[in-house]
Amino acid sequence: MTVPARTLDDGAWISVNNARAVSNSDIWPLASYDFCDCDVAHVLCEAFFDVSVHRDVLAVGAVGQCIDCGTKDTVDALPVGRVIDGEFHRFGPGSFQATNEPRS
Numbered sequence: 001m002t003v004p005a006r007t008l009d010d011g012a013w014i015s016v017n018n019a020r021a022v023s024n025s026d027i028w029p030l031a032s033y034d035f036c037d038c039d040v041a042h043v044l045c046e047a048f049f050d051v052s053v054h055r056d057v058l059a060v061g062a063v064g065q066c067i068d069c070g071t072k073d074t075v076d077a078l079p080v081g082r083v084i085d086g087e088f089h090r091f092g093p094g095s096f097q098a099t100n101e102p103r104s
């Protein structure tokens with residue numbers, strides 16, 4: 001089953017199944033993603049430039065800034081949630097960790 005996922009409003013939103021699912025105003029704690037020198041990078045997402053669904057995991061590419069140290073960078077294919085039966089289920093805070101398998 002293919003779920004339509006795309007970016008909206010110049011990357012301000014991720015749309016899943018034609019519903020707004022992820023906003024660019026969120027702060028993502030990235031503990032195991034090599035974003036900056038912080039132990040846990042608290043990244044304020046500024047814009048999404050990519051979205052993909054692999055199996056049932058929705059991953060995004062985004063431009064963000066660490067609110068602790070100010071580093072600006074991009075993240076590629078960051079898993080942010082799962083699509084189950086056509087519905088988007090977002091990972092909780094702390095689960096935005098690119099090197100971890102998503103919890104089921």
Ligand SMILES: [Zn+2]
Pocket residue numbers: 036037038040041042066067068069070071
């Ligand atoms: Zn930082």
